[in-house]
Amino acid sequence: MKRVLLVNTSGDVAARRLQDRTDLQLSVITSPNYRGFYREDTDVTYVDNVEDLTQVRLAALEIRRRNAFEHVVSPSEYSLQAAGYVRSYFGIPGVGYETANAFSNKYVMKQRLHAAGLPVARFRLLGSFDDAAEAARELGWPVVVKPALGGGSEDIFAVHSAEHLAELATSERTLSLRTSPYPMIAEEFVDIATEYHCDGMVVDGEVRFASVAKYFTPLLQAVGDLVGSYTVPVDDPVAKEIRDLHDAAVAALGLTGGVTHLEVFQTSTGFLIGEVSCRPGGGGIADLVAHHHGIDPWHVLIETALGESPAVEARTMDGCSAVYFLPRPQGTIVELSTEAELRALPGVTHVEIRARIGELETGAMHSATQTGFVLLNAPTETEVAEHVAALTRAYRIRTV
Missing domain, CATH: 3.30.470.20 (ATP-grasp fold, B domain)
Structure with a gap:
């Protein structure tokens, strides 16, 4: 029987299929929002935020006392980093943290792609939302500002001028981005046909x-x-x-x-x-x-x-x-x-x-x-x- 840890948020398909397999000893780390994905007899540990690597590491340490998992499954965008970290931390085969970070952290991703000679929009790392003005002086207006981690086209803003940036800097629309616990990046605005x-x-x-x-x-x-x-x-x-x-x-x-x-x-x-x-x-x-x-x-x-x-x-x-x-x-x-x-x-x-x-x-x-x-x-x-x-x-x- 394979011993498996599922680190998950919205991956309901994977949650259902893994629970249906009788050849696995399954444990799960997820957040309370997704409680409905799991049966009462499934071994589930809840953390406040699956993207918090420390919370996930401590939960994984506790789980290993009853299920010394040998495989880690991560089906959702927001669980990739944590699952990669757990694999690297415990020496488990599969997608380790460095690779998971490259596939989920857009700044690292674009660095690696650009270094390999692949075509990406020009980009800069931002220390804060206001730093988009300095990035735009190099990249040119308008610029696209977004979090380095995330999915679903959330918190992405096209900023057209210094005046527009000043307006957005105090807007309720950008509050989630400005208070995000992740780095931000600015990219040149490209005309997508x-x-x-x-x-x-x-x-x-x-x-x-x-x-x-x-x-x-x-x-x-x-x-x-x-x-x-x-x-x-x-x-x-x-x-x-x-x-x-x-x-x-x-x-x-x-x-x-x-x-x-x-x-x-x-x-x-x-x-x-x-x-x-x-x-x-x-x-x-x-x-x-x-x-x-x-x-x-x-x-x-x-x-x-x-x-x-x-x-x-x-x-x-x-x-x-x-x-x-x-x-x-x-x-x-x-x-x-x-x-x-x-x-x-x-x-x-x-x-x-x-x-x-x-x-x-x-x-x-x-x-x-x-x-x-x-x-x-x-x-x-x-x-x-x-x-x-x-x-x-x-x-x-x-x-x-």
Whole structure:
């Protein structure tokens, strides 16, 4: 029986699958927000914040007294660093802290990618939000200011001038960023024509699979509106170029086993790597990969973390597949489409609605704010667009 530690926040799929396996002795470190992911008989230790490495280390030390875990699984963006730290601290094989930091700390990530000769936007580390003015004098206005750690397009601001910076420096909108316990970075503002994502699988130090998809609209332009993506044919020259960037990024950051999610911007001067993580894409992207290619990123993530060598054999569908993130406005939901209504639409192959009438949303909008997702399939890119338009017209949500 394998002894396993799961360090987790929002990775509900991995939590469920690991609890369903009878060949594991499983212990979990998570925060109380995710209590509902676990059964009463699961060994769960709660910490205030999974991103607090000291809290996680002390919890792991206590767990080892009853479960001398030999493997660590980290399925969510916010648990990558802590899991890497635990592996390095206890000498456990897998993604150690240095690699986990490179895949989650955007400043370190861009340093490594730039040193490897890969294209990234120019960037600077900030000591405080006000330091963006000095960075802009070097990079040029506007600049993008964001936390070095985090996900879901949260706390990212385009700052257009010194006057705009002064306005934002006291704004409630930037309070979370300005008081964040993480470093901040400034990047040059780039004009994004198209945004892609590439989702890969790495086994025994080799990239065994990588799939490219194109977002309907660049993510930061789409927050709160139409968010989703569709697969790019394997033989498309753009897909080949992005897969090459993906493989080079994996090598530069040192991943030898696991899954990846890479964001790539197409600009007037060529492709730029936005960022890359070593966990499945969120919001239904992992489901898109599994649906279109017959390979489940969650399966590969878990098996590689457990020291197993999963078979990676793609069975790519004809045509294009798309994932559509169902928009979720702020407020209390008083009306919402049903899964049955959406499944009846052209091209729809799967619907998953996670929100319910009566639920309240008050948090900031970001790319992962949604009620669920829909998977579509169509012979051509044009027909995907037609199906997406039909879905947009049919989807009902009303909040107060």
